[in-house]
Amino acid sequence: MNLDISGAKIFFQIPTGIPVLGDIIISETLVVSWIVMAIITGLCYFLTRDLKVENIGKRQAVAEMLVESVENLVRSNTGGTKFDWLIPFVAAVFSTSLVSNLISLTGLRSPTTDLSTEAAWASMVFVMITANKIKAGGILGYLKGFTTPIFVMTPFNILSEIATPVSMACRHFGNILSGVVINGLIYASLAVASSALFGLLPGLLGSVLSNIPILSVGLPAVLSVYFDWFTGVMQAFIFTMLTIMYIANAAEG
Numbered sequence: 001m002n003l004d005i006s007g008a009k010i011f012f013q014i015p016t017g018i019p020v021l022g023d024i025i026i027s028e029t030l031v032v033s034w035i036v037m038a039i040i041t042g043l044c045y046f047l048t049r050d051l052k053v054e055n056i057g058k059r060q061a062v063a064e065m066l067v068e069s070v071e072n073l074v075r076s077n078t079g080g081t082k083f084d085w086l087i088p089f090v091a092a093v094f095s096t097s098l099v100s101n102l103i104s105l106t107g108l109r110s111p112t113t114d115l116s117t118e119a120a121w122a123s124m125v126f127v128m129i130t131a132n133k134i135k136a137g138g139i140l141g142y143l144k145g146f147t148t149p150i151f152v153m154t155p156f157n158i159l160s161e162i163a164t165p166v167s168m169a170c171r172h173f174g175n176i177l178s179g180v181v182i183n184g185l186i187y188a189s190l191a192v193a194s195s196a197l198f199g200l201l202p203g204l205l206g207s208v209l210s211n212i213p214i215l216s217v218g219l220p221a222v223l224s225v226y227f228d229w230f231t232g233v234m235q236a237f238i239f240t241m242l243t244i245m246y247i248a249n250a251a252e253g
Helices: 028-047 058-078 084-106 115-147 151-198 203-209 219-252
Strands: 002-005 008-011
Touching (some): 028 058, 028 084, 084 115
């Protein structure tokens, strides 16, 4: 694979063992992201089959509860129904972030431990923020906003604008990745401690037990309740709230 920049060719060697499709590298993040989308699509199909007006079933009741929850979240933070057009996007952002964060519980590598995932989400939000600012004040009003309160502030206002998607992406990525790293360090340290402790036992018993990470059983699972469940849900919620507030503020001008 090569990139032609100003006539100069720069060659990149793709590591062996990594599948490619043309010029597209099929990474683990890409594969798990498609699995996440398949899970969400399948769940939506399951919950919305055979919808009824009366005598609704449990599946439809759950679907209606989820829709009403997103509606209330958007409306309570935007002051009414003016931003109802944002509801499908918010639901998609929250569900994708939530399932991506929690899929690590199945043993798969969460796509949100790859900064490119959050960067793509934040880029979409940034485009919507910019589009709504232009829609509210026009292209000239949008550009003029960079010069307020005085022209000298223009470079700082531009940096502030760019910092919005960067901070959203890095905040989500950092919190999820830190949980994975901390869990991994705790598991590894307990395995070493287990080997050292049971290695003190004499004879064959010590040799066998020192190779089994006994101390690693239990505590990492308890900690995952916080690092996987709680943090995963909270980061999805925070990213969604920031999305709502940024876009709503941009649309208000």
